[in-house]
Amino acid sequence: MTKAISVAGLHKAFGRTRALDGLDLSVATGEVHGFLGPNGAGKSTTIRVLLGLLRADSGTAELLGGDPWADAVSLHRRIAYVPGDVTLWRDLSGGEVIDLYGRLRGGLDRTRRAELVERFELDPTKKGRTYSKGNRQKVALVAAFASDAELFVLDEPTSGLDPLMEEVFQTCVTEVRAAGRTVLLSSHLLSEVETLCDRVSIVRKGRTVETGTLAELRHLTRTSISAELAGPPNGLAQLPGVHDVEVQGLKVRLQADTDKLDAVLRSLTASGVRSLTSTPPTLEELFLRHYAEEASR
Amino acid sequence: MTDQLAGTGTLLRLALRRDRVMMPVWTLLTTLLVVSMPGALGSVYATAAERARAAASMNANSSMRALYGPVFGDSLGALTAWRGGVYAAVLAAVMSLVVVVRHTREEEESGRQELLSAAMVGRRAPLTSALLAALVADAAVALLVAGGLAGQGVRGALALGLAVAGTGLLFACTAAVAAQLTESARAAKGIAAAVLGAAFVLKAAGDAGTGGGRSALTWASPLGWVENVRAFAAERWWVLLLFVGAVAVQAGAAYVLAGRRDLGMSFLPSRPGPAEGRLGTAGALALRLQRGSVLGWSAGFLVAGVVFGGMADGAADLVGDNDRTREIIERMGGQGGPGVLTDAFLATMAGMFGMVAALYAVSAVLRLSGEESGQRAEPLLANAVGRLRWAGGHLAVAFGGSALILLLAGLGLGLGHGRGLGAAIGATLAQLPAVWLIGALAALLYGAVPQYAAAAWAVAGGVLALGWIGPALNLPQAVLNLSPFAHLPRLPGAQALDWAPPTVLTALAVALTAAGLGALRRRDMIA
Secondary structure (H helix, E strand, O other), X not given: OOEEEXXXXXXXXXXXXXXXXXXXXXXXXXXXXXXXXXXXXXXHXXXXXXOOOOOOOEEEEEEOOEOOOOOHHHHXXXXXXXXXXXXXXXXXXXXXXXXXXXXXXXXXXXXXXXXXXXXXOXXXXXXXXXXXXXXXXXXXXXXXXXXOOOEEEEEOOOOOOOHHHXXXXXXXXXXXXXXXXXXXXXXXXXXXXXXXXXXXXXXXXXXXXXXXXXXXXXXOOEEEEEEEEOOOOOOHHHOOOEEEEEEEOOEEEEEEEHHHHHHHHHHHHHHOEEEEEEEOOOHHHXXXXXXXXXXXX | OOHHXXXXXXXXXXXXXXXXXXXXXXXXXXXXXXXXXXXXXXXXXXXXHHHXXXXXXXXXXXXXXXXXXXXXXXXHHHHHHHHHHXXXXXXXXXXXXXHHHHHOHHHHHHOHHHHHHOOOOOOOHHHHHHHHHHHHHHHHHHHHHHHHOHHHOHHHHHHHHHHHXXXXXXXXXXXXXXXXXXXXXXXXXXXXXXXXXXXXXXXXXXXXXXHHHOOHHHHOOHHHXXXXXXXXXXXXXXXXXHHHHHHHHHHHHHHHHHHOOOOOOOOOOOOOOOOOOOOOOHHHHHHHHHHHHHHHHHHHHHHHHHHHHHHHHHHHHHHHOOHHHHHHHHHHHOOOOOOHHHHHHHHHHHHHHHHHHHHHHHHHHOHHHHHHHOOOHHHHHOOOOOHHHHHHHHHHHHHHHHHHHHHHHHHHHHHHHOOOHHHHHHHHHOOHHHHXXXXXXXXXXXXXXXXXXXXXXXXXXXXXXXXXXXXXXOOOHHHHOOOHHHHOOOOOOOOOOOOHHHHHHHHHHHHHHHHHHHHHHHOOOOO
């Protein structure tokens, strides 16, 4: 499988702040890759390095087989970028900006542009200063999805969009994936990531802490179990991989590491199980674990 | 009613806090313009007889009347009011209109007002607090002018201070009306500034035609009222009532309009733009973004050229009978010979245009900085646009625009003077190497140390100050030579052209620009 993006050991410091501290990222051609992490984790810095706007202090970055710094202009012909906070020129209409970006990227598909303007319900005649936050995002999204790019770099692209437009956005991503394009999607909307992404990388403090498919990531995390037992539980809390045990009479709630489930269930059945609910970890929990670790340090 | 004004005091404190630098600086500059005048004029016209003769010849000269208005007395105070009154009033007006728009329409346009209005803030509080902020600044101007000129006569000083402050407050109210009409703050400032410009033209036209400030055109202009208060020359206090009336009418209109519209809405709807665009390159975008500013500067330079060109002969006649002025003009413009004073005047004007054009060049180059910090450069450069191409577009507009506005200033000087069109255009275009050098320095600062790019303003301002007042202060030539403009040939009227200095300056400009672009290509976009 070829790589659209491969980044290894990326470092970047701004003065004393270490924005990237050995970040790795690998995105296969044709996949939708979720790029997750708390604010200030280094997501946007990574994207800026990939766009050739920042030069990394050390480490390697390869984008579509080229060097993002040295080959910036020729690579950008094959890339569409949507920032999280789109700023427009006050006196240019949305339509003018879409067409300008299209031409600067080497042309855009007129029919697709018209179709996208309609789907996103964008008024392209309004001037930049009069658009709301969500509508500014739409201008950039139409410009991006009307292009023939091979790689879509989307940095929290749906901030300010309403749920209906969020759905239009998800359809667009599904379409470009079906057309064999690659998408790097940085987002805080976990449902969006869960719906769209094939694989996910989680970054924290400028490093990649997890990467893999959602199923793989789930495997690394805890399952919540609540059970009603026939007899009092015995030695549950001492089992390895068991956390947050709460016992109320015969009712038990606990968290178990997914790879230690077997031993936990054995212990429960030893006491006799009347009812059992087991919930796989949501992406939310996955995250909160990483985010909370960040906060507790 | 009190509900409608709830929170006015808090908003006023917020406004004064936000303007805590701009407002005092502007107030002091406005004050200094008139307060420094008696000393400066006293050194040029030392005796009462000299002053009387100067006043008579000023009043007889229609181009001088157009520029400064009539002289109503031969005391130093009267001359101060004549020379500085209208200009201080213009400065106070600009400050006031900026303050009012800044705290009304700009707050609404940016969305900040929504946040404030959701708190305990009455419907009329934003407009009231903005007008009060302008009132505070204008009252400070009135006090400082009155205090600073009290030595020339308390009554005159008070009259002049009140006239200047009255003009400021009047245009604060004009801006308050304009802010209700348009959706964009920029357009609101534009409308108020256009009214101010029209007021100046009315006054100038009236004074040019009729002496003594008696023309109906002069009376139609608030700036005409400033001179007609006749500070330090049997003051006419009732004229100040005109300011009170105009303020009341306009403020009333602004409140009525504000009461009839929703937050963020306006009476002049903003026009929609095209649904499809024709812009296709970074260069075309740069030209489009800077188009308005190039057109504005072009119109200003052309009109100013015509005005100063028309004054050339009259100015030469005037200074002809004053040794000290002639000496200053000659120091700035060349030596001896018949008809040389007109040439010297034109050369001085050409130099002025050059130094002001340097301000344009800096503003145009620093658009790059604004685009980067406004986060508009980043998505643009994420397209297939190289940094050099992007920056090159803006620099081409800056350097080409400098050439265009100087050409138009020369054209205006020649047309206004009525002869020597080619020489006038040559004289203004000869300023170009120094203008480019300052623009190139801005490009270098932006490319190499973008966070300090604004230092280019200080350089351009310093050069302007050096050229403007340096000769009058008898500064040593070595200091004057720090300005690149000091090395340019004095045109028209230079005996033999020395091509070496302009060539060196141009080469330096090219080198600095190249260095700036090289640095830009290597550095991070800091956004």
